Amino acid sequence: MSTRTNKRGKKRIKEMHFIDTCVFLESLIKKKSYQKADCERYLTRINKIYRGVISIPVLGEYMETALEKEYTDSLDVFEFLFEFVKTAKVRIISVKSSTLEIFHEIENIDSKIEFMDGLHLACAIENNIKTFVTIDHDLLGNQKIEEEFKIKIRHPKELF
16 A cells, blocks of 8 residues: 655555446536535545545446436546546556456345446455445445455545
8 A cells, every 4th residue: 555644744544445437427417416526525535535446347337328328518528537547546457357256256145236336346355445435325335245355335425
């Protein structure tokens, strides 16, 4: 983990967070909502307080959904994510063969978790990331998953 010096000159470790696709997409929606504000506020903390991590499947789901649902009028969705990843120094991880084994374990614990959500979560677990940030209600509060894989699943507003 990287360290950072705070205002008092003490070094502080930046916690690594896996950012789920829905956090990015919620920040792009046209209408105002409490979740939009929570997601935007959380994203401003990446590379300041937290280190951000996303996976190749997050990138793909983001692009597919953002383009399909026309989340923005004038904002170029490609440019938004590219700039965010570059500016916030977000780490991008890929799927490994062992990620699929973890995915199947997740599926056995809770079969209602959607495929892409399970895949994102498996990527985070495979890479030893301790906090998974999402607004997905099927994942939030899932104590079985959290206990089994020693991962915290948190809503962005819990991280202010």
